[in-house]
Amino acid sequence: MKSKKVVLPINKVKPGMKTAEVIFNNMGNIMLWDGVPLDSVTIERLKNIGIQEITVLIDEPRETEPDRNYDSPEIFASSYERDAEYTRNMFLAISSGMALDVNTANEIVDSVLEKSESHRNIIDSITKVKSIDEYTYYHSLNVSMLCMMIGQWLRLDEYHVRNLTQAGLLHDIGKVRIPAGILNKPGKLTEEEFEEMKRHSEYGYNMVKNIDDISPEVAKAILTHHEKEDGSGYPFGLTGDKLNLYSKVVTVADIFDAMTANRIYKSKDTPFKVFELMQHGSFGILDPVVLDVFLTNVTSYYIGAKVMLNTGETGVVVFMNKQNYSRPVVQVGDRYIDTSVSKFVRIKEFI
Ligand SMILES: [Fe+2]
Ligand SMILES: [Fe+2]
The missing domain is CATH 3.90.105.10 (Molybdopterin biosynthesis moea protein, domain 2)
Incomplete structure (x- = not known):
């Protein structure tokens, strides 16, 4: 256009x-x-x-207007819920014994790609509370949307962005083969249960590897999405130089969504806490370039946000510290407070 x-x-x-x-x-x-x-x-x-x-x-006016405007939070939310519903149906069909229906998967991928310019609504929907039972479906959809955005931020072309969106959606598809007692167990898994859980990467790979519409690189990313840069991941203990870009992107998106969900369920930390954990706790684990591109872009959505500090003052986030994303500069009245320098001043909540 x-x-x-x-x-x-x-x-x-x-x-x-x-x-x-x-x-x-x-x-x-x-x-x-x-x-x-x-x-x-x-x-x-x-x-x-x-x-x-x-x-x-x-944009110069186009001949036909698109029927949906995903900039509207309501239209976005109803489409997001429908995508989650389709994702749930896709998982349930496989667990009832059917083969993965790649057409359903591709319809969801298309629907996600239609929202490729609505990053703000994507970030907002990821950070909303959902029921724990539905976790795997929303997680798959969220990782798909995050992979799409990271692909765009890496300035990849349409082909790769589409493949990444598909890889994100299907990365945990092998979980349908994991017994529900292990998958939804509230407490800590035993060593044996964890060994079984770890097999979801291979189960997923086996489900997609012979499907024509799924590129071998996407299949590989599904197989290796729990590998770590330093070789400490599973199933093979591969190091970063053996992992493809899709795998590295899925891993960053996967960890962000899992940590965000954990934060929503268990504590009242701000998203800044997740940024801090990802930035400082993932050395040697996540690809540094993908992580940097992700954090730089995702945190920029919080510039201009109104926050309350632990001092009781309210202000506006005006600048992200690249060295420490959880401690931005906040403008309070006509003062600038660099929360990375004033160690005792923290962001308490968004208002
Ligand atoms: Fe996984
Ligand atoms: Fe996952």
């Missing part, structure tokens, strides 16, 4: 327009990359931190 570049005052900027140039905040740091689709929350946050005007790309 054709688009043109225009400079607009911030109050004329509309959701759906894309940034035409990198946007810097008033401290000279990159806030948004070029080519990023804007939504109403991001526009509001740009206003919050005092941006006056930006250069945007405006």
Whole structure:
């Protein structure tokens, strides 16, 4: 589609327009990359931190309007729930003895790809509470959406973004072969149970390896999504140099969604805690380039967010610290508080 570049005052900027140039905040740091689709929350946050005007790309009108606008949280949410329902049906059909239906999988992949410009709604839906029983279905869908976004952030072409979306959706498909008593066990697994659980990667690989519509690289990513860069993962203990890019992306997305779900179920930490754990707890485990691209982009969605500090003051997140994503710079009135320097000042919650 054709688009043109225009400079607009911030109050004329509309959701759906894309940034035409990198946007810097008033401290000279990159806030948004070029080519990023804007939504109403991001526009509001740009206003919050005092941006006056930006250069945007405006699409020339297209001949047929798309029927769904996924920038709308309601339309997005209903489609997300429908995708989760399809994912559940896909899992249940296999556990009742049928072969994986790749057409159903591809329909879900297409539906996820239709939402490829609604990153804000994707991030919001991932961090919402869901029932624990439904975890595997939502997890598969969430990892699929995260893999799609990481592919876009890595600036991969459509073919690879599609494959990544499919790999994310199917990465845990082998879990249908794991007995429910092990899969949903609330307590810690015994060593034997854990050995069985670990086999889901191979079960999944065996289910997809002979399907024409699934690339061998996607199948390989399903087989190796629990391998770690330092060779400490399973099933083979492969090191990073033996893992393909799809596998590295799925691993980052998988860990982020699992940690986010854990945070929702067990504690009231902010997403910043998950960023900190991923940034500082994953050395040697996750691919550093994929992790860096992921954290840089996903954390940028929190710039402009209103927060309450543990001091009781409220402020706006104005800058992410690359060395420590869980401790951003917060503007309170006309003061800038660097929470990475003021060690006792923390973000307590989002408001
Ligand atoms: Fe897994
Ligand atoms: Fe997983």
